[in-house]
Amino acid sequence: MKSADAVVILAALAQDNRLDVFRLLVEAGPDGMPAGHIAGSLKMAPSALTFHLDRLRDTGLITVRRDGRSMIYAARIEAMNNLVSYLTDHCCQGRPELCRPTPHSASRKLQKAR
Amino acid sequence: MKSADAVVILAALAQDNRLDVFRLLVEAGPDGMPAGHIAGSLKMAPSALTFHLDRLRDTGLITVRRDGRSMIYAARIEAMNNLVSYLTDHCCQGRPELCRPTPHSASRKLQKAR
């Protein structure tokens, strides 16, 4: 990943409503959720939501598919993976462990189905 | 780290010149480097650089100290650490390894989450 790509993804996440949308979609999992549910859940105007979804989608952070009248949006964890890799590779003095702390703050051994 | 703090840090990094400045300071290491060197290295106008340094500093991504006529700026890796932790904790479906492949698990096959 190049710097320019990182900037675009960082910008997509650097807005409270968009970060909320992305986090909600991460929670929703691979099946995603329809735009209407997102708008309801985050109390956003439909047109404002579309605006932000477009920007998330342009950067590859989310995907969309149609299901009847609904548009189903889903997070692309891979994109977040790429961003985190970029940050740890380029912003940690060549010592990833400086930015990639051992899982002390992270949820300990959540042991989800794998 | 709260969402609002993450947004602020993401926004600070979501600009090409600022990301370049931060990366340069990361390379420079704990001793940092004077503003003039940054401006020269990245070919930025002094006043534009000050503008961006202020924003990086406001978010805690860099520190500054005076040395004679020079202002020495240095990256705060800890702030990047916090950001990466936030992203892996909140944007990876409770499975940090999805967004942060550790060296030893990098080759492991990622199974589909369901």
Added chain:
DNA sequence: AATACATTTCAACAATCGCTGAAATATCCC
């Protein structure tokens, strides 16, 4: 004190951002 050096401050300005509300598009159901 006078001068040079390093950086910041400030007032502009164009460009972009995020929001609102009305209209348009797409799909489903009768």
Added chain:
DNA sequence: GGGATATTTCAGCGATTGTTGAAATGTATT
């Protein structure tokens, strides 16, 4: 087809962003 539902498109708007260039500030040297 007609009506209801889900979402997008679009114009307009105030607010914010990033840049420039001139002036101001702070520090070292003589």
